[in-house]
Amino acid sequence: MLCSVDTSVIGACVRRGGVLLKLFGLCVLSGVLVASLMLPAAIGAGAMVNETTSAMSRMSDSLEEARMPLTTDVLDRNGDPIAHFYDDYRIPTSSDEIADTMRSAITAIEDKRFWDHNGVDWQGTMRALATNISSGSVQEGASTITQQYVKNYLVHVAADNKVERHDAQATTIARKLREARLAVELERTMSKDEILTSYLNVVPFGNQTFGVGAAAQTYFGISSDQLNIQQAALLAAIVNAPGALNPNSNPDAARERRNEVIDRMAQPNNNFRITKEDAERAKQQPLGVLHPLGRPPSSCVSAGGSATNGFFCSYLRDYLNEAGFSDKELENGGYTIHTTMDPEATKSAKKAAEAQVPKDSDNIANPMAIVEPGQNSHKVRALVANRDYGNDASKGQTAYNITTEVIPYGSGSVFKIFTAAAAIQQGWSPNDTIPVPSAYTTHQFGHGQQWTVHNAEGVSSGSRSLRDALATSPNTGFVWLLERVGLNNAVDMAEKLGLRHSLSRKVDADGDPETDKKVTKAKDIKQSRQGSFTLGVTPVSVLELSNVMATIASDGKWCPPTPVESITDRDGNPVQVNEKSCSQVVSPRTAHGLAQGLSDDHKAGGTSHAAAESAGWTRPLMAKTGTTQYYQSAVLVGATPQMAGAVMTYTDGPPYEGICVNGSAAPYQCSDTGGNLYGGTIPARTFYPAMNTVHEGLPVKQLPEF
Template identity: 35%
Template sequence: MHNSRWSSAVRMSYLAAIAGVLVALLALPTVGGLALVVRDGATGFLDLPHDIHRLRPAQPTRILDADGGTIAEIADKRRDPVPLEEVSPVMAEAVIAIEDRRFYEHGGLDLRSVFRAAVRTAQGDLQGGSTLTQQYVKNVLVESAESSEEAADARAVSIGRKVRELRYALGAEHRMTKREILEGYLNISYFGNSVYGVEAAAQRYFSTPAENLSLRQAALLAGLVKGPALYDPVQRPDAARDRRDTVLESMVRTGAVSRKEAEAAQARGLGMNLSPPAAPAGCHSSDRPFFCSYVLTWLQERPGLGGDAAQSEKWLKSGGLTIRTTLDPAMQRAAQQAVEDSVPVGDASGKVAVGVLVDPATGGVRAMAQNRDYGLDSGGRGVTAVNFAVDAELGGSAGFQAGSTFKAFTAAAALKEGRGFGTSFDSPRSTTVSGMRSCSGEKRPDWRVRNHGDSTSGKHDMLTGTRNSVNTYFAQLQKRVGLCDTVQTARALGVHRADGAPLGEWNSFTLGDQEVAPLTMASAYAVFANRGVRCEPRPVTAVSDGAGTDRLAPSCSRVLPRGVADATSRVLSQPFKPGGTAAALGIGRPAAGKTGTTDNAAAAWFAGFTPGLAGAVALGDPRGAAQHPLRDVTIGGTFYPTVYGGTLPGPIWQQTMREATEGTREEPFPRPPGRFTGGGSGADRPQGGDDSTRRVPDVVGRAREDAVRALEAAGYAPSVGEVTVPSDEPEGRVAATNPRPGADLPEGAVVNVFVSRGG
């Protein structure tokens, strides 16, 4: 783009010839046959790649929340790029004066400097002769290197590197303006003391932005580029001052400043005002650090990211990506506040409280909170780098025993086999269950199980057994269903151990004495909310690299029949009813869930959901449950003889869900098929007759998608007509249904939906 009167082809041929001579001169000490070397050097020069735009210097990656707000910037080097307009003009003049005073005259190659360097190199004294453009290219080659070997090659003092650098420099001059090259150079150059770019350098050495740099400050920084360690103003202030004065002399020779201005600056000291070195951008500087670390680890674990772990990490830290996530900032604030209100950060108890929210329809992780500050765990209370919400392989822990939250999987397995709500057992305070077998057919020993804590004894069916979390009921239900069927149902819902070991197939499976992560339980319960469809939990919706965007669609599949999922939701709504273990935990809208408490008070849980949001809360002790159980403990200033699922995890879930769902439309749970109500206690049966007949809801005036969801939730099969109809309702809204709203129809009947095209 420079002002040359030559055509590109003629100019490039001329420069290729010059390059051939340059190669010959540089090779003179070892090669004979000058003409042959000139010819081969020119040909090789033209064959080299030249487009600097195909190289991408290291750029920070931005992680955004669902609203587009910045969660964090990730980089392996601290660099704050700024446009040239935000750099003091005297800084640009100082760099040009000391590094390349003919910058605006040449086209990337300064022949005077090159031939002088070539002759001296041929005499055994390797010289530079690089233009500012070539220096910019060298830095880009180093920054864009995909391995340490490539980076070393880009820095090598060799003929090959010089020629390749020159080819790219000519390409840069052809594709970029001088201002763009200068701006790139100032933002990519190293200024010593782990500082990259002029903005970071101005802040580090003078605690001022680059646009406010004075003459003597700019001269000092310009002098650092040639030898950041040699002229280090912190460790070698005298050398730095001499170098600064040299820069000022060069500026006088170029006419950038007057002799008087230079002497005035030379008479003064360095004038530094050091700021603490800024750490590279990363999750540690985010206010949502644990979710941030989960995003990075999740992406590195995904196939197709490219290369090995080291290459993936480099790509994430220097690829200039924009990562759009599923995190809802309002929901995150609600979850974090609820966790810290009950179990403050640094609480003397040492207990960790964790909360996770998941969108059932997409698997998107909407919130991830824990009562810890992010940092290297040095033994200090309340500080950790462990994300207790996720599995160990994703940067988490070995998990927490989930307690009675596992009873939901036993109920789902029973319903899947066609057993109804009325499936009942005499459930005494203790009983012995025998004859259970693992999936391999191995017989399990007799199991003595007892009720305790928030359970009651007596005759129970599936509804009252769940309402009161009766251990002896679920032990017998698991035997009736089969241990293997129960385990396989849990696996189908995505349940797995946090430590990576296989799920244990033992008698007490239904009581949840296996360690899982809160994200796993929130995702599993989300299957019930999503009517049997499981969506793999994910924190990312799209990744952009400047050239394109990779959108990561939800990965969903049906793992339970719709009617079974709806019936399980009905079962799990029972704890919220009077006398239930979650009777005081209502959130002002339809909800379902289950408390979880382990026999040895190792951990306490609550997992629950609405039709549109699922969440799980776990409370435990990372120092070890056996040594630090949830008994006789003071948490948040309150003493607890024993912490149950409804004691702390339940209220944390309640507070989180109330705030997270505020302002969203309230939806009812779908009515389960009538086949599950027979033979039971009838306590949960709707008043007014057969559960398989109901009334068409009024969806007139609602958006088409909302109307379809409401009709499906009511148990009908909506059919939206392709032809719109005239109506007083706004265009795109539902104008009418057939049968009309309020009509009595059997479950599964088709309801025709007609969309308005306006009046």
């Protein structure tokens, strides 16, 4: 009886003992044959559909829909790609985008009766069985393209973990039976062209490349509709054994298999037959594979232009992770992410950063962040450094995001902004006068002990307006002012304006690792009464400093510094990003007063005047410089109504000494107690040329009146 199952074949295999390994493939194929013989009658009686479990039905539907993992494309503000995220490189390809040469090649070598069978090739199965019986081992397989599609989909798409992937390709009768059942079902619901197209979109071609669209790009740098005979034949050859037939590592084997495919393409029974003359010409052609391969890189470290774009790419990925997008989702979801990155701003900032501190400078970093202010969003336009983004430290590269992460140095007198902001919020005016003695002693901070502060070299004593004090940066005047506005208020102001991550970090406040009583940096500063807060000893993030200035330029409206313009899914539908909402953190009056108070730094007498004048800066600007005590770091922050930026020059490697600046020569570490690095030198000389370029074409806007 046709439907009866003779288990003696399988039983014999099991009883063979020592011969089992040799004839294991025979056992499998025997089981497949027995199962396949059941299919026609079962389908004819409707039993197949009735017996298929709900899981199998869902899998069949999934195979028809073929929702495969897709590459996520990351674009700059102009729509040009800057990075790609993927586990497997894929380019979705429709039927009309696949050349007939590819159809000819893949069916000729993998399934020459593809256009005739119903999902299982009975003739091929029996031939393979006979061959394997005569040889005593597995010499031939009998899977059709439809069955291969099922297997590859289950392995490379449906499987969520290693166990599922192993089960989907295990050499068992159960697995072969499942493939056969699904293959026959697919042939009833999908056209041959749909099955072939789906197969060519899921099958692996080696080198982390899946599907013919991606393979054509990876190996030849073309689209799949442009594949000629020898190119299509090579891709069809690789499918047989992507590792062993890698044309880069094993070109001789790849060429031999390619030529075999070409010969098959010229055989009479090929639906897309080529002529023998064309076949002979194609076999004489070189492999023609790209070196390096045309597959785009899949990480921020190796992204195209990663030296310039990598820091932004890294921030984007971290930002999206925090917003709820897992790495797996980004690498398989097929999103299109339109970012806020301005390529021209990025190039100009990168050029300026390297001009002041060459990338191969010994252990000195010079990162810059540029943020566009706004009432509804603060868009990150550039994140760069003199360092390239990468893993080769010998080439001046780093994969630590020095543009966004907290740097282990302070920004010096830049923190006087927060003391001034607290004063203005309490009713002070930028024109109100503060005393500036040459030295000032206080008992209010620390534990009530005496603390005497002096001004930096070159800062004269004498009372002056708050505006003038911000431009000339006397230490004594701001410690005096901090006493009056309150340390807690100044710390709160720093958090409000933008130092969210810098001040919310957990620190070991009591200095005893055993107790491990950790509090935020902000709380630690308040509890320990650190009056030096106004002198900028707290580690900060360059991006957050830039966003502080963006908040002031936005009339006191804080927004998270976002790298995202919009996201669409694989079907073009908009995707919501779970971002923090904007908030009015200080009144417009306070923001406007602070903008006016910071408006003289680039003018004569201001700490960055020389750099601004040298760069030809002419626009209204609010700015502030800062330098830490031992000259290991210096900063300039600044903003116009249209754009905000921050630059931080600091020691990023041993011996971690102060930095000396010597004219136009590269800066260098020079002393553990001294140096001559100031915010008005390297940071300012980086900031003004970069921001000049960024503002090209923008109208000149005045700072808000107070």
